[in-house]
Amino acid sequence: xxxxxxxxxxxxxxDSIAELxxxxxxxxxxxxxxxxxxxxxxxxxxxxQAQFAGHENFDIIEVNSGEESKTIDFCIGIWKMLxxxxxDRKSLLxxxxxxxxTDMGGFxxxxxxxxxxxxxxxxxxxxxxxxxxxxKTGIDMDNIKNIIxxxxxxxxxxxxxxxxxxxxxxxxxxxxxxxxKHGLIKDAAYWAAxxxxxxxxxxxxxxxxxxxxxxxVVIEDPKExxxxxxxxxxxxxxxxxxxxxxxxxxxxxxxxxxxALGMICEAYLSHKKTxxxxxxxxxxxxxxxxxxxxYNLAAANYETLCAIMLKDKKNQNGKINCTLLTSIGQCSxxxxxxxxxxxxxxxxxAAL
Amino acid sequence: xxxxxxxxxxxxxxDSIAELxxxxxxxxxxxxxxxxxxxxxxxxxxxxQAQFAGHENFDIIEVNSGEESKTIDFCIGIWKMLxxxxxDRKSLLxxxxxxxxTDMGGFxxxxxxxxxxxxxxxxxxxxxxxxxxxxKTGIDMDNIKNIIxxxxxxxxxxxxxxxxxxxxxxxxxxxxxxxxKHGLIKDAAYWAAxxxxxxxxxxxxxxxxxxxxxxxVVIEDPKExxxxxxxxxxxxxxxxxxxxxxxxxxxxxxxxxxxALGMICEAYLSHKKTxxxxxxxxxxxxxxxxxxxxYNLAAANYETLCAIMLKDKKNQNGKINCTLLTSIGQCSxxxxxxxxxxxxxxxxxAAL
Numbered sequence: 091x092x093x094x095x096x097x098x099x100x101x102x103x104x105d106s107i108a109e110l111x112x113x114x115x116x117x118x119x120x121x122x123x124x125x126x127x128x129x130x131x132x133x134x135x136x137x138x139q140a141q142f143a144g145h146e147n148f149d150i151i152e153v154n155s156g157e158e159s160k161t162i163d164f165c166i167g168i169w170k171m172l173x174x175x176x177x178d179r180k181s182l183l184x185x186x187x188x189x190x191x192t193d194m195g196g197f198x199x200x201x202x203x204x205x206x207x208x209x210x211x212x213x214x215x216x217x218x219x220x221x222x223x224x225x226k227t228g229i230d231m232d233n234i235k236n237i238i239x240x241x242x243x244x245x246x247x248x249x250x251x252x253x254x255x256x257x258x259x260x261x262x263x264x265x266x267x268x269x270x271k272h273g274l275i276k277d278a279a280y281w282a283a284x285x286x287x288x289x290x291x292x293x294x295x296x297x298x299x300x301x302x303x304x305x306x307v308v309i310e311d312p313k314e315x316x317x318x319x320x321x322x323x324x325x326x327x328x329x330x331x332x333x334x335x336x337x338x339x340x341x342x343x344x345x346x347x348x349x350a351l352g353m354i355c356e357a358y359l360s361h362k363k364t365x366x367x368x369x370x371x372x373x374x375x376x377x378x379x380x381x382x383x384x385y386n387l388a389a390a391n392y393e394t395l396c397a398i399m400l401k402d403k404k405n406q407n408g409k410i411n412c413t414l415l416t417s418i419g420q421c422s423x424x425x426x427x428x429x430x431x432x433x434x435x436x437x438x439x440a441a442l
Numbered sequence: 443x444x445x446x447x448x449x450x451x452x453x454x455x456x457d458s459i460a461e462l463x464x465x466x467x468x469x470x471x472x473x474x475x476x477x478x479x480x481x482x483x484x485x486x487x488x489x490x491q492a493q494f495a496g497h498e499n500f501d502i503i504e505v506n507s508g509e510e511s512k513t514i515d516f517c518i519g520i521w522k523m524l525x526x527x528x529x530d531r532k533s534l535l536x537x538x539x540x541x542x543x544t545d546m547g548g549f550x551x552x553x554x555x556x557x558x559x560x561x562x563x564x565x566x567x568x569x570x571x572x573x574x575x576x577x578k579t580g581i582d583m584d585n586i587k588n589i590i591x592x593x594x595x596x597x598x599x600x601x602x603x604x605x606x607x608x609x610x611x612x613x614x615x616x617x618x619x620x621x622x623k624h625g626l627i628k629d630a631a632y633w634a635a636x637x638x639x640x641x642x643x644x645x646x647x648x649x650x651x652x653x654x655x656x657x658x659v660v661i662e663d664p665k666e667x668x669x670x671x672x673x674x675x676x677x678x679x680x681x682x683x684x685x686x687x688x689x690x691x692x693x694x695x696x697x698x699x700x701x702a703l704g705m706i707c708e709a710y711l712s713h714k715k716t717x718x719x720x721x722x723x724x725x726x727x728x729x730x731x732x733x734x735x736x737y738n739l740a741a742a743n744y745e746t747l748c749a750i751m752l753k754d755k756k757n758q759n760g761k762i763n764c765t766l767l768t769s770i771g772q773c774s775x776x777x778x779x780x781x782x783x784x785x786x787x788x789x790x791x792a793a794l
Binding site for chain 2: 120162166169170173176178179180197200201202203204205226227228231232234236237238239240241313400401403404405406407408
């Protein structure tokens with residue numbers, strides 16, 4: 091597997107931890123910081139430290155794991171640690187963790203002293219195939235995901251499958267949803283390959299192809315004015331369900347579980363509005379439902395979900411804008427959906 | 443006076459409020475917000491509203507004036523107002539005020555939904571000749587100025603001398619210091635023109651030339667890797683004195699008063715280190731001292747000032763880096779100054 095070249099930065103897939111060591115040494119940084127959470131500091135940090143074997147002195151900044159930590163308060167904590175450790179403009183921040191770490195660490199670095207270098211070492215499948223590529227940084231506020239952030243590219247991304255071995259099955263499946271999405275929006279053959287694979291631990295080749303698809307899209311449209319919206323398939327409804335679940339459920343949905351649900355609903359809307367065939371709709375629903383547990387939507391108020399969708403930063407002028415499918419492997423951007431249509435799709439899911 | 447073209451945005455000098463109206467109408471924004479403080483909402487906002495004469499519905503976001511408001515807490519307040527008002531990605535933020543408003547409003551806009559459009563309507567001389575041009579946004583934290591921020595260009599800047607009429611003399615002088623700096627670092631003829639002018643209300647032509655000089659520098663080096671450092675003349679020491687004064691003085695120095703002091707100290711260092719002649723040093727000190735009151739530095743601990751300088755985002759590897767002069771109108775970048783040299787220059791100022 092070759093290194094993928096993204097928007098002025100490389101994404102490494104082979105000997106990635108050794109590549110990280112080379113990168114840090116070549117960068118001649120005045121200081122290097124590693125942002126971790128309580129899981130990655132135990133499960134992942136030792137692999138980095140073993141590689142460097144004491145040759146590099148890292149300062150560790152640890153935050154709590156979980157979406158509920160992706161807030162301005164934790165971000166202020168990171169900034170203040172950087173100040174206390176006397177980080178300067180030639181410092182490097184290494185984000186070691188899942189999407190919360192890479193999104194928030196990227197935001198903290200992109201705004202500290204008007205921007206210091208950062209790299210991502212994504213340790214979950216979800217962050218490997220999604221958050222670590224594309225230059226979106228962000229934090230949540232008032233229960234709106236990534237409402238505050240920047241478009242800033244990392245200097246490099248290091249994808250190492252060693253880290254996936256420590257992940258619980260549910261976390262793996264959270265990433266699989268984004269891989270399925272990549273097939274659905276852009277590559278029918280890849281969708282077919284995924285469908286016929288054991289997805290309990292996706293192969294390195296499948297992960298590589300997923301990153302390749304995402305990278306192709308974001309390079310073409312870094313600031314989401316056009317084709318990048320393809321990546322929002324399943325996310326208009328999925329994000330709202332995820333937000334609602336985070337607020338109300340004792341054991342909230344993972345991102346992937348919410349997106350899986352969102353993809354079913356939006357596949358239904360695709361069938362109604364953009365010509366997705368009923369065979370393709372059935373195939374999508376069957377594959378997704380075989381992987382993800384059914385979620386009890388009854389608890390959620392559909393009106394509340396629509397109100398959350400309206401606050402999504404992708405929507406403008408009070409209209410809700412969905413990316414839908416025309417067939418498996420092809421998508422259609424900018425489909426305005428009414429509250430009634432969105433509610434209908436939710437009810438259809440609930441009745442499955 | 444012609445419109446100055448900066449890095450992809452225009453800076454208007456004539457009929458600027460009318461130009462603002464044209465800009466807003468042409469931009470087809472979904473919503474327009476005006477960020478003000480308790481002064482500009484009374485002294486300046488009515489001029490904008492009179493121009494639009496009810497044709498545009500603005501939502502007003504008001505924050506407290508003064509450097510002590512340039513914090514993440516006030517910035518969170520702006521973000522939450524934007525959320526509450528349902529600002530979307532096609533919204534516009536108009537920053538109507540001095541440097542606190544333009545810096546903080548620029549930062550809030552550049553990070554809201556990963557960046558919405560913003561324009562500056564600078565209402566102080568200081569913000570007209572300095573903060574509003576160059577694409578630096580920022581807030582302070584832990585008493586470190588602009589430690590958090592981005593490099594993001596406004597979509598336009600509207601400079602109108604109507605606003606200066608409401609300013610107290612001390613606020614005018616705060617801006618004059620930056621104009622003097624522009625002459626000292628880049629244009630001896632401009633310095634001479636300033637020296638021979640009544641600076642109690644600088645003429646529109648003098649303001650125009652100041653913006654022109656600043657713009658030439660920042661266009662050449664938007665991210666401060668080289669020549670932009672010229673603009674730091676007087677600021678290494680000036681910023682530290684300003685920070686210290688904000689913390690300790692009942693009636694703190696203005697930015698310009700602190701920079702005026704910093705320019706005297708750094709002119710002294712220029713004489714010692716980069717060949718500024720004693721005639722030029724004397725001329726600089728005489729002009730500045732005729733405009734600005736003497737500050738009692740005795741109260742400040744020199745060691746404390748050096749510690750503040752070390753935290754300045756421009757310094758790296760624990761070394762303090764100054765822009766100095768070789769003569770009036772020419773500067774020299776990247777001069778490392780020791781604590782002893784910096785203390786000597788402060789003591790020299792104190793003994794003047």
